[in-house]
Amino acid sequence: MAPVATTPPATSPQSPPPGGDCVAPLAKPVTVTGTGTQTVDLGEAPTGTTNIEIELACLTAGTFQFSDGAAIECAAGDIGTRSATGSYRRSASGTTRTTTITAKPGDRWRATFTYSKVTIKPWGVNTRGQTYGVTNENGTPGLIATVATNDKDGYVLSKELDVTPPTSLSQAAPTLPHLEPSPYTHSRIHMRRRHSDRRVRHSRQIAAAQPHKTNPE
Numbered sequence: 001m002a003p004v005a006t007t008p009p010a011t012s013p014q015s016p017p018p019g020g021d022c023v024a025p026l027a028k029p030v031t032v033t034g035t036g037t038q039t040v041d042l043g044e045a046p047t048g049t050t051n052i053e054i055e056l057a058c059l060t061a062g063t064f065q066f067s068d069g070a071a072i073e074c075a076a077g078d079i080g081t082r083s084a085t086g087s088y089r090r091s092a093s094g095t096t097r098t099t100t101i102t103a104k105p106g107d108r109w110r111a112t113f114t115y116s117k118v119t120i121k122p123w124g125v126n127t128r129g130q131t132y133g134v135t136n137e138n139g140t141p142g143l144i145a146t147v148a149t150n151d152k153d154g155y156v157l158s159k160e161l162d163v164t165p166p167t168s169l170s171q172a173a174p175t176l177p178h179l180e181p182s183p184y185t186h187s188r189i190h191m192r193r194r195h196s197d198r199r200v201r202h203s204r205q206i207a208a209a210q211p212h213k214t215n216p217e
Contacts, residue, residue: 017145018124018133023053027115033059036105045096045115052092052099053114058084062107066090067100089118 016022026046032038042052056064058074065071068090078084090099092115101111123131123141132143132155143155 016121018121018131019136019138019141019145020121020134021136022119022121023051024117024119025053025114026117029112029114031110031112033108033110034101034103035108037100037102039098039100040111040113041098042113042115043097045092045094047094048117049092049094049096049115051089051116051118052096053116054088054090054099054111056086056088056101056109056111059108059110060106062103062109064107064109065102089116 026049027043030040030042032040034040054066056072058064058072058079061074061076061079063071063073066088070088070090072086072088074084092099096115099113101109103109120136120138121133123133125131126143130143131141132145133141134145135141135158140158142158144158144161146154146156
């Protein structure tokens with residue numbers, strides 16, 4: 001099936017956190033419904049292109065691989081649910097024109113591709129001279145943005161998250177140190193240990209808190 005150009009989605013009013021990705025769409029999204037392996041012609045990449053934003057939905061169970069080797073895997077029970085949809089960002093340049101989805105014959109998918117320019121928002125700096133925000137390709141700020149289990153935002157000293165993974169249940173029992181509800185205020189609160197991989201976005205679960213100040217300014 002030929003690609004279909006669609007109207008660009010409305011830009012989210014939510015600003016990325018300090019250190020986060022600023023994503024600027026550079027072209028209309030191209031939506032394709034495919035079966036098996038298919039190379040999609042996205043047209044000429046606009047000047048300034050750094051990435052392709054991909055939203056892929058599994059229409060059948062299977063493994064659907066992107067051009068750089070990353071993949072989304074869907075089970076039969078995922079189809080028709082949110083678990084069957086994933087977002088991915090692959091690198092691109094002004095010479096990029098195509099991208100490929102690799103899948104087994106008969107496995108069906110639908111994907112939307114958008115050329116974009118991605119830049120990194122600078123980390124913030126508080127009155128103590130500490131950087132704050134999220135981890136990115138430039139490293140880790142002094143205070144890392146976190147999300148509590150009650151959806152409250154906060155910050156924690158990055159050195160307090162540099163913890164050796166436990167090798168026994170007794171080692172896993174202690175909790176991590178304290179949460180900074182904002183880069184400027186302090187409130188001691190225990191954290192629940194959680195280990196996870198990070199590719200693009202960085203997040204850690206912490207015990208429920210009631211920050212008295214969440215605005216870094």
